[in-house]
Structures are given as structure tokens and as C-alpha cells.
């Protein structure tokens with residue numbers, strides 16, 4: 001058994017998982033399937049596009065895993081799925097898949113997996129730091145994951161990009177004692193007690209390597225977080241769209257004000273970064289900050305056009 005692995009909890013989740021009798025007919029035949037509880041959050045086809053694809057209003061398996069590495073990836077997607085909508089007839093290797101989270105993404109950032117249905121499957125990220133470990137948005141408070149975060153020093157700071165992605169913030173606070181950051185414009189009864197509410201539009205340093213940048217629009221209190229002038233955690237403000245081949249944002253899923261969101265995207269042009277890690281949509285990295293800036297300009301031009 002791997003360190004910190006809660007095998008019982010892993011299997012408890014497996015028991016609550018997808019039902020073959022509810023599997024979509026557009027899954028290709030084989031042991032891996034998606035069932036009708038899928039909310040089309042995009043996590044599985046973001047993690048394993050060779051195996052899962054978007055199929056209208058849900059995900060489906062378009063190719064069965066062909067080797068051990070693909071089986072492992074499929075099982076990681078199964079565990080990351082917020083709704084337990086992915087099933088498999090062969091559960092061998094599930095412990096190794098659980099132990100693979102948090103998953104290193106480079107630049108000292110880890111993907112937590114274990115997304116929450118309460119944040120519609122938004123991705124959360126873990127960053128070990130000398131000044132105290134950082135969590136960006138909340139994963140599902142899965143015991144095995146929390147044990148592994150604790151084994152890496154726990155969480156000192158939990159930065160919440162906006163009110164939709166707070167998920168299990170209270171359980172994380174209870175477990176790690178982390179200070180929670182959320183813009184006051186997004187405070188709700190559940191988050192009224194966060195330790196470090198933010199105000200206004202001015203960026204604020206949260207550490208020598210961390211800059212909190214209010215970017216209202218998607219919600220009134222949306223924000224991005226800049227790590228070392230390299231990585232920008234964007235919440236639901238900005239992401240990469242493989243279908244459009246560019247950076248993107250959504251007028252349709254803008255809950256506060258689109259003009260405000262566009263102004264926030266304009267302001268992001270003044271910051272230096274070369275990689276974005278969003279809550280939804282795909283991550284993307286440019287070779288240089290200049291190349292990222294050009295991509296942002298291209299997106300702004302496209303987004304300024306007719307919807």
C-alpha cells in the first residue's frame with residue numbers, strides 16, 4: 001500500500017460508481033464506460049483525450065485502453081471524475097491510480113485530481129512552497145488525497161478563484177488550518193468566514209512569488225493568481241479551447257458581466273506569464289511570455305467580435 005493511501009475509501013468510491021446498466025450506447029464496447037450521471041465537466045477528456053471524448057451533452061469512451069499506461073490514465077480519470085460516472089469491469093490498479101495524485105504538471109505545480117461536483121468538476125492545483133504550501137481552488141476532500149497533501153507538508157494558503165469553485169473549502173480549513181482567500185464580492189454565507197477576504201481591483205502580493213489579481217467578470221469576485229511570473233491560475237476567467245485553437249472565455253457562461261470580464265482580460269495583458277492553468281477548459285503554455293501575450297491579444301480580438 002502506498003504512503004497515505006486510503007484503500008478502503010478508494011473502494012468505497014468504487015462501490016458508488018457508474019452502473020453498466022446506465023452506460024451510454026455511444027461508448028465503444030469494452031470494460032471502460034461512462035454512464036448517464038455524467039455532467040460533461042470535461043475532466044476525463046482533458047486528462048485522457050485518447051480514450052474519452054465529448055459526445056454532445058456528455059462524455060463517452062471512444063477507444064478502450066490499449067496498454068498498461070492507458071489503463072492507468074483511465075483509472076486516474078475515473079477517480080478524478082466529480083460524479084463517479086466512469087466505470088470499469090476491471091478495477092486492478094486502482095490503488096496505483098489513487099497514489100498518482102497529486103500529479104506533477106511541471107513548474108512545481110501539481111494537479112489534485114478528485115474534482116468535486118459542487119464546483120462542476122473544476123480542477124484544483126497544489127504548489128509546495130518554502131513559504132507554506134498553496135492550494136488553488138478546492139478539490140473533493142477525499143481522505144487519501146488529503147493524507148498525501150499532509151505528507152507533503154499540508155496546506156498553508158487556499159486561494160479560491162471565485163465563488164463557484166470553493167467546494168470543500170471548510171473541510172480543508174478544518175484539516176490543515178489553511179488561510180482562505182476569496183474576493184469579498186464573491187462571499188456567500190458558506191464562505192463569509194474566510195480568513196483573507198480581498199477587496200477592490202488592485203493586485204495584492206500574497207507572498208514573494210504570488211500575486212492575487214482581481215479579474216471580475218465571470219463572477220463579481222473572480223480572480224487570477226500569478227505564480228513566479230510564470231504560471232497564471234485563471235479559474236473560469238480564461239482557458240485554452242482546442243476546438244477554437246486559441247485562448248478563450250465564455251460570454252454564455254459569464255454570470256456577472258461580459259464587458260467587465262473583457263476589461264479584466266485586457267488587464268491581464270500587463271502581466272508577465274507563459275502558462276495558464278484554468279478551473280475549466282484546457283491548460284496551455286507558450287514558449288515565452290511574449291508568445292503568451294500574442295495569444296492573449298488574438299483571443300481578445302476574437303472575443304470582441306459578435307458572439
Ligand code: SF4
Nearest residue numbers: 038039041042044081
Ligand atoms: S469526468 Fe465524469 S462528469 Fe466529467 S465529463 Fe468525464 S465522465 Fe462526465
